[in-house]
Amino acid sequence: MLEAFKNHIENFFPELLDTHFIIACSGGLDSTALVELCHQANLKFSIAHCNFRLRGKASDGDEAFVRDYAQKIEKEVFVTQFDTLSYVHQQKVSVQMAARELRYAWFDQLLKENKGTYLLTAHHANDNLETFIINLSRGTGIDGLTGIPAKINDIRRPLLPFTRQELESFAQVEKMEWREDGSNADAKYLRNKIRLEIIPKLNELHPTFSDNFKNTLDYLKQTETIASAYFEKLKKDLFVDKGDKFEIEIKKLKELHPLSTYLHGLFRAYGFKEMDNLEVLLDGLSGKQLSSSTNVLVKNRDVLILTSNVESKLNTQEYLITEEEVPLNLPLNLKFSVVPERYNNTDNVIFVQKSTLKYPLTVRKWKTGDYFYPIGLNRKKKLSKFFKDEKVDVLSKEETWLLCSEGQIVWVIGMRADHRFIVEDTAQDIIKIEFT
Structure with a gap:
């Protein structure tokens, strides 16, 4: 697997060959295997570990393991601890969401402090499949079925072509040690339920299911690339730039069929997901509006006006x-x-x-x-x-x-x-x- 990994880096992540980056390592199989692969490939990196203090001594054991492993391979390690449960109560989010927000905020801080040029995470092919099934179950367009992006901003995910089984085989051959998180076996979490119950059934249906899924994902990505290029061209024709906002003629939108598909392609990037509500807005009274987390759409006579979320602009101060x-x-x-x-x-x-x-x-x-x-x-x-x-x-x-x-x-x-x-x-x- 090492040779396949090195070839993958050379072909798709050449930016990692001559720069110093950070690897997010929990101490589990996936991230520890990524560290070992990068180490054996003679790449330059540091390690970052988050202790979420959710599992008592087990969490402290993970931290100690990562520190020892970093010392063994002579790599710098950054460690932080979070009061995750307090964050959950303050922000009123799930434990999983709290851990995600906390760690990525810290990773971003490390990058801003020039501790590394990129952040590497250990998402692999199985994670891609789990994400696909989650998005499919919730309802999504093609953009939600193309998997986890290999590159986005300063984040790199070089393990996406490799399965967990391949990582485990590599770890066993190298006689690696890693930490097991007991919560990964708890099927009450959606992603665990998919991993433990649904994917094994899919593999039973067809012995080459994993390879077939990889091919399907590639086809979907190619189709999504073509569709995105088309919608960008369409936006240039429909979205009239007015400086701090766009105006879109409603009559031209209504000429597009199937309308909901076009609305999804044109407005998904602005946070709008409920196409039924968007269609209703087209026939609504002037002044009606829809808000997403980032933008606002307002009907103004025969046009839609798209602007960034105006809540911050509505200043009542004198x-x-x-x-x-x-x-x-x-x-x-x-x-x-x-x-x-x-x-x-x-x-x-x-x-x-x-x-x-x-x-x-x-x-x-x-x-x-x-x-x-x-x-x-x-x-x-x-x-x-x-x-x-x-x-x-x-x-x-x-x-x-x-x-x-x-x-x-x-x-x-x-x-x-x-x-x-x-x-x-x-x-x-x-x-x-x-x-x-």
Whole structure:
């Protein structure tokens, strides 16, 4: 197996041949075999071990084993301990999810500290099959059936072509020692149940099931590559870039058949998984929206607007501006200056009569019921009606700030000033306000 591993590294992971990396090692068979293979291949690496303190003396035994093994092969070892159960209670996640989040956050920290260029994990062919079955049981598109990626960001998984049986045979030939985690035999965990009960049945159905599955996975990956390239081309045609958001014409989306398949391919990368809800949004009222963990889709008349999750943008805080200075913590850049004469207002520059301003001024988001007297109209108008007439979409409204004086709107910043603050006497001080 060593020769097959070395050839695999040379052909598919040449970046590992001349750089120092980190191997995540639990002390179990898989990760210990990966360490031994890299060691015998004369690669440059360190070892990282997490003690999750979940199994008492057994967890401490794993840590001691990894430390001793690293010393034996003369490799640097990084070890950390976590209070995993406290994290579970604080974050309200499962033990498995807590362990995953904790270890990958620590691994990321090690990489940022330049302890290694890449992180290697010991995921192998059996892990790929288990992941495939889990995703299949939950319902997924082709992207969920292509297995664990061999490379993603700084993570490398060079054991994916090899089965656990091959790793175990290698370990036995090399007379290796490793630690057994008793929880791996507990079928109450989904992945263990698949490993212990379902996969053996599949192997009984066909003696070459494992090899057949590898071939199927390769075909699916090739198909997914073609599909991804097609959807990227389609996005360029449908997603109109508006700077901090995209606009997608609903009519063009509805022309795609089968619609749910296209919606999945176009929007899955933005965290949207419920295609039924997405289809309903296409026929929903203007202003309706869907949120994922990373993005928001809003229907605005005949288009969908896609932007990053706006929860962080919905700022209800008010900012005060004194006559002496504009604070540095404003959510946008405003510049005030006294000028000798006025010019015509623009979207980003207005001129006001200084005597009409009552300090401190306020910068805030708009609220239901707000109204002002837009220059050019010279009569009262609700801000919601103004936005509608100006065809301002829902997300842009949420990002709009107001400059106010004693509760009165001086300026819908970046759009229109209020008539009540216009310069009528050029002999008095004039304030120029710029939005940059």
